Amino acid sequence: MTTNFRSIEDIPPPYRCIFQQYPCFNAVQTQVFDDALNTDKSLVVAAPTGSGKTVIFELAIVRLLMLNSTENIKAIYISPIKALCQEKLNDWHKKFSEFDIRCMSLTSDTDEFDPRCLLNYQIILATPEKWDVITRRWRDHLNFVRAINLFMIDEVHLLNADNRGSTLEVIVSRMKTIDTFVLNQGNAKIRFVAVSATIPNVEDIGEWIGPSGSAIHYKFSEDVRPVKLNKIVYGFTFHPKDQSVFKFDWSLNYKLQNLISKYSEGQPTLIFCSTRKSVEMTAKHLVDNLQIRLKQEQKAMLNEISSRLTDVKLQQYVMNGIAFHHAGLVRENRYSIEEAFRQGHIPILVTTSTLAMGVNLPAHLVIIKSTKCYDYSGGYKDYDEVSIFQMIGRAGRSQFDTCATALILTTAQDKAKYENMVACTQPIESNLHKHLTEHLNAEIVLNTITDLEVAMRWLSSTFLYVRAKKCPEKYKLPVGLTQEKIDKKLLEICQIDLNKLVGAGMVNINQCIEISPTVIGEIMAKYYVAFNTMKLFTKITGTEIMIQLLGIFSKCSEFSDIRLRTNDKKCLNLLNKHSTKETIRFPLSGKVTSSDMKVNCIIQAMLGNLEIHDQSILNDSSRIMRCCERLSKCLIEYLETRPNSYSALLNAIILAKCFKAKLWENSVYVCKQLTGVGQVFSQTMARAGLTSFKKIIDTNPRVIEMHIGRKPPFGNNIVEQAKGLPQYEMKVEKRDDVVFVEINLVNLQEIQAKCTVDLYSTMTLLVGDSDNNLIIYEKYSQSYMLDSPTITKIVKIENQDLESITASFISDDWVGFDCNQTLRIIEKASVVKPSPNKSKQTVLDMYMKQVKKRPKTNKKAVKANRTNSKIDIQQNKRNSAENVENNCVKKSEIENKILEVSQNKGNEQNKENKEDKIVCDEAVMSDINIQSKVDKLVEEMNDDKNYMNDINIDSLENALQELKENNFFEADSNTNKIESILQREDSPKKININKKRKILIGSKLSICNKENNQNSKKILSKKSKLSELNKKIELNKSIQNQNSETVTSTNCENLETKDPDNDRPYVIKEVIEPKNNTISNDSKDEANLLQNSFLEFYNDLWARINEFVGKTQVVV
Template identity: 30%
Template sequence: MKDIRDLLMPKGAERQVKEIHRLLRPPSSPSHEDLFECTRAKSISNLSTFAVGDKYAPIFKFSHFNKMQTSAFPMLFQDPDNCVVTSPTGSGKTALFELAIVRALKENSKAKILYLAPLKALCSERISDWSHRFGRLNISVGLLTGDSSLGEIQRARTCNIIISTPEKWESFTRQYKDREKFLLSFGLLLLDEIHTIKEDRGANLEAVVTRMKSLYRNIRIIALSATVPNIEDISKWLSKPDKPTATTLKFNDSYRSVKLTKTVLGFNKKSTTNEFQFGAFLTSKLLTVIQNYGNKKPVLVFCATRKSTITTAKALSAKLGSYFPQKPPITGRLQPHLLELINNGVAYHHGGLSSEERQVIETGFLSGKINVICCTSTLAAGVNLPAYLVVIKGTKTWINGSLQEYSDLEVLQMIGRAGRPQFENEGACVIMTQSAEKAKYEKLIHGTEEVESSLPSKLSEILLKEVASGQISDSQSAIKWMKATFFYQRYLVSPFSYTNVVKQIMYKKPSQCLELFLQKEMKELWDGGLITIEQGRFVCSCYGNTMLRNCLSLDTMKYLLTLKNIRQDKCLDVLSRAPEFGNVEYRSSEKALFRKINQSQLIRNKVEGELEDAWQKVHLFVQFELGGLDYPSHPSFKNLLFNFNYDKANVLRRMSNVINAGITIFEEKADTTSLKSMLYLGRCLSAKAWENTALELTQIDGFDKAGAKKFEASNICSIKEAVKLSKESFEQLGINHSGKIYGQLRLFPQIHLKGEFIRNAPASSLLNISIIITPPAIHISNHHHSQVAILINDKSTNELIKFMKIPLHQINDHMEINLEMNAQMSERIVIQANFIDKVGSGTEISLCCLESIEDSDFSDDEYVKLMLDERAKRKCEEQTQTEAKRRHETSLGMIEEEMFTDIEPENSSKSSITRELSSENIFRR
C-alpha cells in the first residue's frame, strides 16, 4: 500500500528518496556504526528540497540538501523513530529539525512541537528564523516563559512550535499540572545541543527531558549533538518505550560544508605567573598564530574579558603593520582610540559598546574593511560574524569573581564561527591554552571526550521539583524516575565515573547503590523541612514550595532558615550575604567605582572597611537604587556603565526573590521582627525608594529625583507631609508641572485603619478591623496585582498574632475583618497595614483588650474570678497542646525512621529503601 506522504512528492524526488533509502537501509537492520559506514561509503547526489513536497520546500533557504542532510533524510523524514544525530558544528544540523517538523505537520496540521535549547541566544535565533520562514505557511512559532501569564499560555496554545529553555519549560510543567487544559499533547520534542547535559546547567535539561518522556509517552524525540564518543548512551536514554535504542546517526568532519583545520597549542605556564600575565604572554604569540594559520583572511580572536579585548586589539594593531592590505578609512561617531584601531584593520567587540559602535564594527568586518576583531565569547552566541580563522586566546574566562574554564558549549560555539561557506571551502581554528589542558581540548574538538551526567550535583533540587510536579510521590515513583534518567543509564555503564557521588559497596549492585544515593538525597530534603508526607505521599512543604516559587538554590533556602530576629537596619546586610549572590562577579576594575558610590551622601548605611567582597557590591547596588543615586560621571567609569546596569538588574531581581521567600519563611516561623524587616525592605525595593524620605514622591508620575531634592531641602520627607501643602507651595518650590503633580499626589493611595474589641465570650474577644482605601482601589494603577499586608502582633512580647496579604481588588475601597482572639486582660496589640509595593501609604494603630472589659458590668469579685478561670483554662490548653505536639513529634520520628531505613543486602529476601508505614510501603521497590 502506497504511503500517502509519497503522493505529495514530485516523481523525480520520490525515486531519489527511495534509492537513498535503499542504499542507507541494508536488508539487515544496521548498527549505528554500520549506518555511519554506509553514509560515508556511498556516493549519493544531494537531494532536492522538493522531496518534502511543494508546500513545504520554501521553508528551506536552499534548493538542495547537503551531503549530511541527504544522508539523514530517510531517518528524519520517513521513519517515525526517535533519532539522535551527532555531527560537527557548521554541518547544517538545524535542517534536520526542520525535516522532523515538516513530517509532524504533514501527519497532523495541528501538531504541537517543542524545541528546547540550553541558551537564550539559541532560542532567540530560532524564534527570529523560524517565525519568518514557517510564518509564511501560517505555521505559528511562540516563546513560552517559566512565569507565563494565562494570556501567554493561551497564545502558546495556538502555536504549532513552542520554543523554550529547559529551565523555563521545567517551571511551566511543574506549575500547571493540568497541562491538557492549556496545551494539546505534544507529538515532537526537539533537543538542541543535547551533549550539554554534562555542563552545570545540564541537570535541568536532563530532568525536564525525563519528565517529558513520562508525560508524553508517545512523543517523538529528535536530539542533535556535537561529536561525542558515547552517543549510544544518549540514544538508549532517548529511545521509545518499546525499543532498546533510538536511531543513531554519526557524521564526521568530512560532512562539514567547510573543511576545518583544528589545532590546540599548549604553552607552559610558570608557577610564579598569574593568569593575567599568562594572558599577556599569549597575546605576544598571537601575531605568529595569525601569520601561520590566517592566510591573510578575516580573523576572530576570542578573549577572556572586555578589558582583554581592548589590550589585545591595541597590541595586534601595533604589530600587524602591512600584513593585511590597506582598506579605505571608516568614519563615524566613535571613540577616537577605537576609530584609530579600526582604520588599522583591527577592532574590539563586547557588550559595553554602543549599538552604533557595534554596527560599524560588524559591517566593517563583513565588508572586509576590518581584518581582525578581538571579542568576548558572547559574540559567538549572538552575532553571525563568520571568519576564516578563529583563535581562542586562553581557555579561561571571568566567572564568579575568578577566571574559570570555558564551558564545552562555549568553546564549540566559538569554533563554529570558523569557516565562511559563502566565500571559501576551508577554515581554521586555533585554541591557545596551558600545556596541562592541551589534551582536554584535543579530546573536545575531535569528539573523543565522553559525556557524563551532571544530575548528581543538583539532585536534591531536582528531586524537590519532581515532588512538586507530582512525578515523585513515593519510593516506587522515585526509583522509577531515577531509572528513566541519563544518570542512571550512564552509571550502569561507568559507575566509577561517579565515585565521588556513590561509594561502591562490595555486596551491592550498582542499581542498589543508586537507590542508597536516592535515599540519602530524599532524606536531606526531609531533614531540611522541604518535603513532608500527607496521606502516605511525598509532597512539598511550605518551605519547599517557597524555594521553587522564588527560584532559589537549596543553599540559599538553608541559609534563610537559619536566620532569626533580623532587625530592620541589619536586614540588607544579612540578605546580601545569601548564597544566592555567590556568583556575583566583583571585578578589580570596578573597585574604584564602588568606593565612589560608597562615599555618596545618599548611601544610608555605608559599607565599612575595604570593598573586597561580592556581598558588598550587592549591598551597594540595593542602596544605589533606593537612595536615588546618579551614576558617577567621571570618564574612567564610562566603560563600566553597561556592565553596572546589567549586574544591578540581576542583583535586584534576585534580592526581590530572596525577600519574598523570607516573608513566607518568617510568617511560618512566627518571627515578627524578621517579618517586619522583610516587608519593609521589600516595599522599598518595589517602590525604588527608602521609606520616609522625599524619594517616596518619585512614585508619582512625572515627579523626578530633582523635585525630591527640592522637597528634602524644605524638610518635607514623605508623601503624607507633601499632601498637606497648598498648590501655591508646589509652584514656589519650583516643581515642574506643579499643577499636575499636585493633583496626582491627592490620588496616591492611602490606607486607613480602625479597630475595636467586642466582648464575645468570657474567654474570647472579637477583633474587628475596618480597612478603608482612598481613593477607591479601582482608581489606583496596578490595583489588580497590588496587595495590602496586615500584620498584628503583641506589643509587649512581639509575638506574631496574625499576618495576611489581601489583594487590593478584593478590598476596593472598604473591607471589614473579624478575628476571634483570646481575651488576655493586659494584652496590647499593634496592627500595621502597608502596600507590599508602595512606600508612604501605610499606617499603624494600637489596641488594648482591657478597653472592652472596662466597659462591662462585672464587679471586682467577678473580675478576679474571671481572671483566675481564664488562667486555669489557658494552663489546661497549654498542657493539651504540649502533649499533642509531643505525640506529633514522636509520630514523625517513627515515620522518618521507617521511610529512610537503609536497604537490606542483596541476598536478603526483602530489599527495600524503607519498611512498611501505616500499612503502606512508602519506600518499597
C-alpha cells in the same frame, strides 16, 4: 554532487516557503530528511557546527502542521543559550506566522506569567532552567502538558556542562515521565528531537531519550561541514608554581602577531579572551605591536564607525583596525562594533567568550587565547566543551570562505585534552550526581518520587543511569559490577542526598520508607531556590529587620557566580561612602571586598535610585534584582509558616515590594513609578520638593513642566496619574477587649474615573502584636477595594499583658501609598535598675574600655596645649617664688613662732585635723600614691551612685596626669581641693561626697592644709629657712604657756555666706585676736602680715580651683 541532495520541491507546496532561502538541502539534511519529515520517530543528530542542524527542527515542525490543526500543535524548543532562543523566535515568527503559528520565548529576561497563557501559543522557546520552573508544577497544568507533541533539544552536548548539564538532564527525564502519563490517558506520545555538535557517544543519548527503546541517531564527521575547519591546538610552557594564570595569559599576547600573520590571510579575525580586562589588554597590545595595512576606503569607513562610538579608548583602537567587545560597553557601542565586524569593516575583534554564546559573528580565523577562565568559587577552571565548540564554531563564513581556521592556545599540560575534545573523541557524561539534592526534592514535591523503589525507577530514566552502566569508574563505582549491584550503588547515592533533605526539614521519611515533602521543601521547589539558600532562610529567627534581611539575600547561592572584579571596586566604594554625593541607605563597614558585599551594595544602589556609571555593574544589577524578587517571595511564603515571625515577615513584604518597584519604601523618588518619568526626571522633581504623590497632586502642572523642562500637557499627565493612585486611611481603636482595624479608600470617585494601578495588583493587610505574633495576613486586589472600599477587621485581645498591636496596609507593587498604625494597649513604665556597687578596679576597667572606644584626638594639639599649660605653671611658680623670696625672712620668723605655738596649744586640734593636714616632708609623690588617690576618688563617687561622664573623666584624668608628670604636687591636697569645690552650692551639679572626707568649714579651717599645688616648692623653701630661726623660737618660749586661741584657726561664726551666685560663697571675715593679749606687738604685726600673705595666697588658690572646676562637670 548536488544532484544527490534532496530538493525543496520534496516539501509539500504549502510549506516550501519556509525553506525558500536554500537552493537545496545539504548532506546532513538530506540524510535525515525522510525520518524527520515522514515519520514520528525520535531523533538524535550529531553534526559539526554550521552544518544546518536547525533545518531538522523545521522539518519536524512541518510534520506537525501536516498532521494536526493549528490549535492542536504544541512544540517546545530548548536551547542553553538565551540569545539563540531570541534568534530562533524572530526567525520562526517570520516563517510560521502565515500558518497562524504563534511563538513565545521564556528566558531569564521574561517577567512572571500565568502558565495558562501557554495554551495560546504553538511554539514555545525556553532555556532549560525556565522550563524546569514551569514543569515543576506540570500536574497543575494538565491541559497544557497533554497538548505537547514535539520536544526539541538544541546543543544537547550541554549535558557535559558541570553546572547546567544536570538541569537539562532532569527536564528531559521529566518530559519522559509526562509522556508516560499522557500515554496512559490515551493521548499521543511526545516526539523527541535532539541535535548536537559531533560527539562519539551519540548512541547513549539516543538510548536515553527514546521513550520506548533507542531513538534513531545520526553521527556525521567534519567532512560534511560546508566550510572546512582546520582546528589546531598550541601548547605553551606553564609552571603553576612560578607563574600565575594571569601572567600566562599575558604571555600569550606575544604569540598573537605571528599567528595572525600566518593564518588570517588578511581576513577577519576573532580573538576570545576569558575576562574583560584581558580583552582590553590584548587589544592594546595589538594596537601597539601589530601593523595593519588599511586601504583608503577602509580608513574612511573606520573613521565613520569611530565617530559613532562613545568610548574614547574604543574610538582610538578602531581607527587602527582593532576593536574590543564585552558586556561592560554600553549597548549602542556593542551593536555598532558587531555590525561593523559582520560587514567586514573591522579586521580584528577581541572579545569575551560570552559573545560566542550570543551573537553569531563568523570570522575566517578564530583564536581562543588561553583555555582557563575565572571560576566563581575564587580560582580558575578550564572551559567546558560547550564553550569550546561555540567559540570554534564562529570560524567559517559560508558566503565568503571555503575553509577556516580555529586556534586553541593552552598550556602544554592541557594540549592533549583539547586535541581529544576538538577531535570529538571525548564522550558526553552526566553531571546529575553533583546536583542531585535540589532535583530530588523537586521530584518528591511533584509526587514523581514517593518511596525508594520509585526513586530508583526515576533514577533509571536519567542519562546518569545510562552512562553509569557503561562507564562506572567515572561515577566512582567499582568496575565489573552486575546490573543489580550498579542499581544498588546508585540507590545509595540517592539515599545520601535524601538524608540531606531530611536533615534540613524539607522531606519526611516514615517507617514504611514512604517519602513525602514538607512545607519547606514545597516552597523550595516552587520558587526554584537552591538547597543552601533554603537552609539559610531556615536559620532566620523571625525578629530580623530590613538591614539584616538584605545581608541574608546577599549571601544566597543564586549569586555565587557574581564575582567582584577589580574594576568594580572604585564604583562600589563610591556608592558605599562619599563625602558629597548621595550613598546607599545602609553603608557597609569598610570597603567592598567580597562578592556578597558587591551584591548588597548593588541592591541598595538600585533601590536608592543612585546613578551607576559602570556598565558591567549595571548588567549585573538587572539580573540581581530579578533574582531578589523571586527569593523574597520564597522567604515571605516560608515566614508565613513560622510562629513568632511577624517582624521578619513585615520587613520581607516591604522588601519584596521594593525589589519590584526598584525603590525604597520611604523613597523621595516615588514619581519614578509614573509613566514618562525616569531616573533623571525623578531626581529633578525630588530636588524641587515633589517627594510624594500628594505634593504632586497639589502642584500646578506648569510648575512641574518648568522644573523638568517639558512642554504641556506633560505636567497634566503626571498630575492625572498621581490622582489615579489609591489613597487609604487606617484607624485602629480599642473597645473593651477588642481591637477594631478599619481601612478606607478615600478617593473612590477618582479611582473609578481613572485608575493608574493595575486592578489585579494587590494590597497586603498585616496585623501583629508586640510579642512578634502574626494575627492577620490577608491580600486584597485593587478591584476588590473598588467594590468594597471599607475593610473592617476585629482582633480579640487574649493576652492582657500585651503592650501594642500594629496594623499595616502595604501595596505589593507600588511605593508611596502604604499606611500603618500602632495602638498602645499597656504603657509599661520604664524601670530604672540601680547600678551595682562595683569595686574600684571594675570601675576603672570600665573607664579604660571607654577610653579605648573614644575617637582619636589630635595628639599634636593636645601636646601643644599641655606644653603651654606647663609654661604657665612654671611662670606662676617663678612669680610665687619671687614674692616668697621678698618676704622670706619676716614670714619665716612669723611662721616659726606660730608653728611653735601650734605644737603646744593645738595638740587636740592637730588630732582632729590629722586627716587633712599636709605633709610637707615629702613633696615628691610616687605613681602608686597617685593611683591610690584616683582609686579613692572614684570609689567615693561610686559610693553615692554618682557617675561622671566622659568629659568629667577627661578633665580629672588630665589634671591628675599633669600631677603625675610635674611630680611635685601632693595628691591628698588635690583631692581635698576637688572635694571642697564639688561641695559648693554653686557647683555645676551638687553631689554628696563620702562623709569620711569632710572639709573643715563648720569648725576650724586650717591654713596649713590649704596650700596650693603650685606652692609646694614655696613650702619647701620655707622649711629650709625654719632652721635659721631656731634661736629666735627659743626666745619666744614664754608665749607657749599663755592661754589663748591659736591664730591658725578661725571660728565658724566668723564665716559669712555671700551671694550664692558669687564664685566665692565663703570668705574669712576676720582673724580672732587672742583672748589674752600675751603676744608682743611685734608678734601681732607679724601675724597680720601672715594673714595678709595668706589671703593673697588663698585668693590665687581659689581662682585656680575655679578655673579647674569650670572645665569639670559632675553628673548626679
